[in-house]
Amino acid sequence: MLSFDGLAIRRDLGHGLTLRTIADEGDVERVAAFNTVIHGANVGELVRRICMHHPHIRADGFILVQDEATGQVVSSLSLHPWRWRYAGQELLVGEMGFVGTLESHRGRGLVRAQVSLFKELLREQGCHLSIIQGIPYYYRQFGYEYAVPLENHVRLELHQVPGPVDAPTHTCRPAGQSDFPALVRLYTEATWDLDVYAERDKATWRYIWEQSPGTEMEAEVWLVEDRARQPAGYFRVQKHPLYGPGLTTNEVSRLSPDAAGAVLRQLAALARERGNPFIRLNLPADCMLVRAAQALGAVNQGGYAWQVYIPDPPQLLRAIAPALERRVVDSVYAGLTTDLRIHLFRASLLLRWRTGRLVDVEWLTPAGDWGTLRLPASLLAPVILGHWSWQELARTRPDVAASGEWVPLLDVLFPPLRAYIYQIY
Ligand SMILES: CC(C)(COP(=O)(O)OP(=O)(O)OC[C@H]1O[C@@H](n2cnc3c(N)ncnc32)[C@H](O)[C@@H]1OP(=O)(O)O)[C@@H](O)C(=O)NCCC(=O)NCCS
Missing domain, CATH: 3.30.1050 (Nonspecific Lipid-transfer Protein; Chain A)
Structure with missing residues (x-):
């Protein structure tokens, strides 16, 4: 969200470098361009959309190091607030995101300097946890430890999925704007099976729906309907999966066993149509869709984990x-x-x-x-x-x-x- 409280932080780091937070729209453009250089154009666009449109992430949560002589952003990271539930209790969580330093400036402690400020802000904002889905090992030096599943995945070969059935109990179709209320409800139901999960309110759903297309996080949303054409679930297919050529699903609602069967058939049809050699389910290990895939012979390929620090x-x-x-x-x-x-x-x-x-x-x-x-x-x-x-x-x-x-x-x-x-x- 493009919101500045006029309290932008600015600290001299010496050597002509300044540590500061985003202070205006020009900074947003500079940090987005910086992220395009470090992480690619889809990530640069993601930064721009988050800063301009996300209902809960403020643009001034982005920290940067600027070279005063050239005005260039040489290093940056960001603080994104989330709300999680832990066994029913609400927790405020601060994600560290979009970490990077220009090659010319690496190894000089610029991320370390920003992490110090980040930790001050975590405490100021009363965050109970801080998380990062970062590169291996690096964040240990800042007190982070692997503590929440991430990118758990099973791989299902296309030949393992049975062919179409006569009179299916469920069918799938791309979701549209009018399905929005059903999606909000189905997400809430999906969290009933979890002890620890992220809250996603209507405004966040709207952001995802309207703003994630064109960014690294773009994903198609498919609705599952029963015979009466009532919503019975949904799943999302990633446009830019990070790992491999499989058709990748990274979100699913609660599904009945029959609905899960219909989703697997739909995923196999999409994969064949699009030339994806297999299906990858990046999902909770015990959700119905993963279980149904495993019953067909899908192989668990392990996963990574969110790294967590307790301020x-x-x-x-x-x-x-x-x-x-x-x-x-x-x-x-x-x-x-x-x-x-x-x-x-x-x-x-x-x-x-x-x-x-x-x-x-x-x-x-x-x-x-x-x-x-x-x-x-x-x-x-x-x-x-x-x-x-x-x-x-x-x-x-x-x-x-x-x-x-x-x-x-x-x-x-x-x-x-x-x-x-x-x-x-
Ligand atoms: C990883 C990266 C962000 C580090 O930035 P940096 O400004 O060089 O980091 P710092 O100098 O502040 O690092 C702090 C310490 O970690 C060390 N370090 C740097 N990269 C490291 C790595 N990949 N693994 C372990 N330690 C590393 C530094 O030498 C420094 O050690 P010191 O304090 O003992 O001197 C940078 O290399 C980068 O942008 N890489 C490409 C993008 C990327 O991978 N981003 C992270 C996405 S999660």
């Missing part, structure tokens, strides 16, 4: 306290009273439980005694987000360990979670 662990735990309390109520620990210590080596988290309520979370430095669980701070994200249990992490990380009478409580507080994030732009 303020006590603030996050306070935000998810009602979810933690619900887990305790449903367990043998109902009515729990104890102080549970999670030791993060440089500091400890103390979770004060009183009669089943998490009444306070303290941040203690120095870290004090070992407590019940100890783990490097960056590994807190995968444990809280139910991506890896502490036991799974401990198999390869000797600095992860738990001991004492409260160890079984850890499994109650931090169970495996079904997490999947559909895009908001």
Whole structure:
């Protein structure tokens, strides 16, 4: 959204370079052009559309480094706010996006300088989590850890999909503007199967519908109808899949088994028509469409993961306290009273439980005694987000360990979670 509060940040980095946030429409054009150079024209256009039209992402969330002599943008990244749900609790999430530095300026700490400002802004805006779908390894140095599934995919060969059926229960057609209310409802229903997901309101749907064509994120939307021509689901087919020549689906609503069969037949027909050699489903591992594809012989090819950083662990735990309390109520620990210590080596988290309520979370430095669980701070994200249990992490990380009478409580507080994030732009 093209909105500036007149509080643009501007800091001297020395060597003729200035660190600042986007301050006007001219900056938007310069940052879009910069992204075209670094990531390609479709990404440059995506930056422009987001800055101009996204209902929740402000143009001044983009940070840049400018060479004062030439006026050129030499490095940039951005902060995008999302709203996620974690087991029913709303979380404010700050995505780091569109990271890049001109080749001539790499290795001089320009991203590092922008990440410092980014983290200040995360805290100012009260973000509970920060995420990035970034290149491997690099973001570890800024405290990020792999913690939410991304690009999970199965590959289905076209010959594995049965041919057309007589009198199909469901049919598919490209969605149109009039299907908008159904799409909004079907997205909400799709999130019922997930413990961690991104909220997508009507305004965001409208942005995706109207503004993603012509950008890197463009995707066709197909509606699934039952025999009565009522909406029974939808799926999206990516125009610019990042990986390989397969026909790629990156979003699907809840589908009945019959509807899933119809979608697979439709995808196979599209792939044949367009010359795609196979179908790739980039989707939650346990959704009906993936299960139906696996029943036909689709092969799971693994995936990547969102990298997550927790700006303020006590603030996050306070935000998810009602979810933690619900887990305790449903367990043998109902009515729990104890102080549970999670030791993060440089500091400890103390979770004060009183009669089943998490009444306070303290941040203690120095870290004090070992407590019940100890783990490097960056590994807190995968444990809280139910991506890896502490036991799974401990198999390869000797600095992860738990001991004492409260160890079984850890499994109650931090169970495996079904997490999947559909895009908001
Ligand atoms: C990756 C990229 C953004 C790094 O930008 P940069 O301005 O050179 O980064 P910085 O100098 O601030 O990097 C900070 C540190 O990481 C190191 N580093 C740089 N690239 C790295 C990489 N790919 N892997 C690991 N470390 C790396 C730097 O040497 C520096 O180390 P130091 O602080 O110990 O000196 C840049 O190489 C780039 O634009 N690449 C192409 C586009 C891209 O891949 N973007 C990321 C998309 S998620």
